Amino acid sequence: MGSLDEGHLCVEIENGMKLDVSEKEPETIAIEDAVKVLLQGLGEDFNRDGLKKTPLRVAKALREGTRGYKQKVKDIVQGALFPEVGLHDGVGHAGGVGGLVIVRDLDLFSYCESCLLPFQLKCHVGYVPSGQRVVGLSKLSRVADVFAKRLQDPQRLADEICSALHHGIRPAGVAVILECLHIHFPNVESVLLDSKHQGWVKVLVSSGSGVFGNENADAWSDFLGLLKFRGVTVDRTLTRDSVNHSWCPSSSSSMSKISSELVAANPEMVAAVASILRSLGEDPLRKELVETPSHFVRWLMNFENTKLEMKLNGFACGISDLLKPNGEISSRNNKQMHSELNLSFWSQCEHHLLPFYGVVHIGYFCPKGINHLGKSLLRSIVHFYGFKLQVQERLTRQIAETVSSILGGDVMVVVEANHTCMISRGIEKFGSNTATIAVLGRFSTDPAARAMFLQSIPDDTTSQIL
Amino acid sequence: MGSLDEGHLCVEIENGMKLDVSEKEPETIAIEDAVKVLLQGLGEDFNRDGLKKTPLRVAKALREGTRGYKQKVKDIVQGALFPEVGLHDGVGHAGGVGGLVIVRDLDLFSYCESCLLPFQLKCHVGYVPSGQRVVGLSKLSRVADVFAKRLQDPQRLADEICSALHHGIRPAGVAVILECLHIHFPNVESVLLDSKHQGWVKVLVSSGSGVFGNENADAWSDFLGLLKFRGVTVDRTLTRDSVNHSWCPSSSSSMSKISSELVAANPEMVAAVASILRSLGEDPLRKELVETPSHFVRWLMNFENTKLEMKLNGFACGISDLLKPNGEISSRNNKQMHSELNLSFWSQCEHHLLPFYGVVHIGYFCPKGINHLGKSLLRSIVHFYGFKLQVQERLTRQIAETVSSILGGDVMVVVEANHTCMISRGIEKFGSNTATIAVLGRFSTDPAARAMFLQSIPDDTTSQIL
Numbered sequence: 001m002g003s004l005d006e007g008h009l010c011v012e013i014e015n016g017m018k019l020d021v022s023e024k025e026p027e028t029i030a031i032e033d034a035v036k037v038l039l040q041g042l043g044e045d046f047n048r049d050g051l052k053k054t055p056l057r058v059a060k061a062l063r064e065g066t067r068g069y070k071q072k073v074k075d076i077v078q079g080a081l082f083p084e085v086g087l088h089d090g091v092g093h094a095g096g097v098g099g100l101v102i103v104r105d106l107d108l109f110s111y112c113e114s115c116l117l118p119f120q121l122k123c124h125v126g127y128v129p130s131g132q133r134v135v136g137l138s139k140l141s142r143v144a145d146v147f148a149k150r151l152q153d154p155q156r157l158a159d160e161i162c163s164a165l166h167h168g169i170r171p172a173g174v175a176v177i178l179e180c181l182h183i184h185f186p187n188v189e190s191v192l193l194d195s196k197h198q199g200w201v202k203v204l205v206s207s208g209s210g211v212f213g214n215e216n217a218d219a220w221s222d223f224l225g226l227l228k229f230r231g232v233t234v235d236r237t238l239t240r241d242s243v244n245h246s247w248c249p250s251s252s253s254s255m256s257k258i259s260s261e262l263v264a265a266n267p268e269m270v271a272a273v274a275s276i277l278r279s280l281g282e283d284p285l286r287k288e289l290v291e292t293p294s295h296f297v298r299w300l301m302n303f304e305n306t307k308l309e310m311k312l313n314g315f316a317c318g319i320s321d322l323l324k325p326n327g328e329i330s331s332r333n334n335k336q337m338h339s340e341l342n343l344s345f346w347s348q349c350e351h352h353l354l355p356f357y358g359v360v361h362i363g364y365f366c367p368k369g370i371n372h373l374g375k376s377l378l379r380s381i382v383h384f385y386g387f388k389l390q391v392q393e394r395l396t397r398q399i400a401e402t403v404s405s406i407l408g409g410d411v412m413v414v415v416e417a418n419h420t421c422m423i424s425r426g427i428e429k430f431g432s433n434t435a436t437i438a439v440l441g442r443f444s445t446d447p448a449a450r451a452m453f454l455q456s457i458p459d460d461t462t463s464q465i466l
Numbered sequence: 467m468g469s470l471d472e473g474h475l476c477v478e479i480e481n482g483m484k485l486d487v488s489e490k491e492p493e494t495i496a497i498e499d500a501v502k503v504l505l506q507g508l509g510e511d512f513n514r515d516g517l518k519k520t521p522l523r524v525a526k527a528l529r530e531g532t533r534g535y536k537q538k539v540k541d542i543v544q545g546a547l548f549p550e551v552g553l554h555d556g557v558g559h560a561g562g563v564g565g566l567v568i569v570r571d572l573d574l575f576s577y578c579e580s581c582l583l584p585f586q587l588k589c590h591v592g593y594v595p596s597g598q599r600v601v602g603l604s605k606l607s608r609v610a611d612v613f614a615k616r617l618q619d620p621q622r623l624a625d626e627i628c629s630a631l632h633h634g635i636r637p638a639g640v641a642v643i644l645e646c647l648h649i650h651f652p653n654v655e656s657v658l659l660d661s662k663h664q665g666w667v668k669v670l671v672s673s674g675s676g677v678f679g680n681e682n683a684d685a686w687s688d689f690l691g692l693l694k695f696r697g698v699t700v701d702r703t704l705t706r707d708s709v710n711h712s713w714c715p716s717s718s719s720s721m722s723k724i725s726s727e728l729v730a731a732n733p734e735m736v737a738a739v740a741s742i743l744r745s746l747g748e749d750p751l752r753k754e755l756v757e758t759p760s761h762f763v764r765w766l767m768n769f770e771n772t773k774l775e776m777k778l779n780g781f782a783c784g785i786s787d788l789l790k791p792n793g794e795i796s797s798r799n800n801k802q803m804h805s806e807l808n809l810s811f812w813s814q815c816e817h818h819l820l821p822f823y824g825v826v827h828i829g830y831f832c833p834k835g836i837n838h839l840g841k842s843l844l845r846s847i848v849h850f851y852g853f854k855l856q857v858q859e860r861l862t863r864q865i866a867e868t869v870s871s872i873l874g875g876d877v878m879v880v881v882e883a884n885h886t887c888m889i890s891r892g893i894e895k896f897g898s899n900t901a902t903i904a905v906l907g908r909f910s911t912d913p914a915a916r917a918m919f920l921q922s923i924p925d926d927t928t929s930q931i932l
Binding site for chain 1: 516519548549550553558560562569571602687691817857859877880887896899900901902903905909910913916917
């Protein structure tokens, strides 16, 4: 099947504009080449529909997502300092002198330097003005974003935002608190053995300068007092030393033997990621980046195509034994609706090589003579189709078809997911999420059955995974 | 006092980059000139610090915020259609055939064509694929944004998004639901008379094509079934005819006589807004835009400088009578802490001519011999300082100073606000909000008193105003 779009001389870039291919920079081309190596390593054909533009998309997203290397804080802050009189010394603090100013709940994302995956953060920034200087409020967000758009570690990110604002505004002090969320590293082996894989690594870091230089300072009490009622509670003992090892799950020692072997067996993939780091202007030999290529390859290999097919075949062979009907096929009226809700999944978007994750809800009519399907079997089906390069629409259909092939008919599948590509690329829609539906058999003709199943899905299921 | 920033040859634009003034387009210059007329009409000196760059900021923000006029949906969608097989006809719906795909909770903003103020919206888009075509998920958001970034009315916006996606994807049908929030039009007269001014006008609109063409279609049930648990409840009777009058509070008939006179007395301001509409590429004679200039001027005149000073003086004269201590001044230990929480306010950011709004919390120590200040008095003080061109830091200080001048001392003021400029300009940080503190007298030296007051402020006060 041919690609649906024409016009191969032009390629789409993030903002919906067109870019002539001849304008591509060498760094972009180098990243594209590296992504092709990675796709091959995953057992994929990078010329197949769906993957054709993936190398360019990944290159654009990575370069855009690390644009902070080229931005200067001075350019952002300098034009946005306003003289604002404050209270007289000795009387109190407010306005341009000593009255704390806080911007809370800034949604940002950054790239983890340990594994090259994006991570999400809520940023809270405060400063105490001095010298009758206040800064435009949006600049606090813009400055934070300059440092977020680099390969980062949470504590360094907090320190860099704090230091840059301190030098840019020259206030009495700056306070920064970051709530960071890093996707966990699932892998096929562990999720099949252990259904309770943790979804997220959370870490809270802080950084302070000037009147916030000492974590026992009164200024911190005021800052935390105002953050408290935004759902943030900070341990007063939190200092920049409290996070002294990498938070990234890729650097944990629990890397399985199978994963290690997979990485070792694919040196060309590791070299490709190192080349991406160079193309982003980083030094792959920098201490914190030495292991990054193998961490990223380890993550990617969860979604290896061939491994998945093999396992699925092995799995499918065993199913028929489990499901022998203990009698004749029941009539339609003899069936009961069953449902299994909130089966968590992880997958990798084939358009952007970025994770998407969420929950799957499966509803089905089952003849009375057969026990309903076990949760672990359905979970296995979900994981088998999740752990490959995917799109949500196909994932939904494949799960429905497989469940249907087992039960011979009436199946409905709803997938609710958050897509990393919706926050870490141009549109940055942090609150959005996606739902897809597949309906087979009776569900495709019976609106009442669909409505009954939809009503059984609890509210706000996507937020449960956070 | 001189401006703190140097380099007048360069001006800052939204993304933190610099732009040479000589590159300014004639439309930008025309809007700048119009904004200067508006500032003069407000009794302001557009050369004062804080306002110097306001004309350029407003021009840049308005042109950026209406960039949708120049964008083409075809450019966005065409490169992002992917072939994706679906279920066989007759078996069911999923994948590229008939399986509903929904993207929920997209945060967007648009400009109200009736008053030129930005309004916020949550957009939910769904489509039923056909012809084995699916579209990249982010494109649903990008297409919606093309039409949001124009002067709009909610129903037309929904219809345009729906129609554009239908023609771009050629699916079996498209459904769009928008939850729109429009700032209310407060005015000095009404808020002083009536403390309960409504903060927001909310409206929910929908639009459907193809299988969603009939509001009783089964496809709508599925779509609404999936939206239900995202907090959206849609009346099934909702159709495009149900919102048959403008939702904008500026077009309501309750415009006060004083407001009408103010608008009539400032024809040069009305002409300036009409010129802005022309510079954005709109026709000020288009039916829906004919009244827009006077609506916008009416909004702006709430923040007229001279009117405010006059009223404040009149108000201040009356205070001393209210506050005669009925005995000698009490000693410090004889004072009790009082607080007044969640006093709502509206103000206008002088950097962007955009509303900011939220709540003020006031704490003070009051001699035992004096009754604590009445809520209505404090509310009046808040409104007096809110209804002018402001920055939040100054608003906080002015309220504190005024309360202090009445009580002679120990005052703490916390202002929590949402700034329209944080969502309707480049950074688009929908979830963020800002807090500022002013402390006088005992509060500036006693951390325990500050902590006690901060703890008395309830959680999540900013969301109460929505």
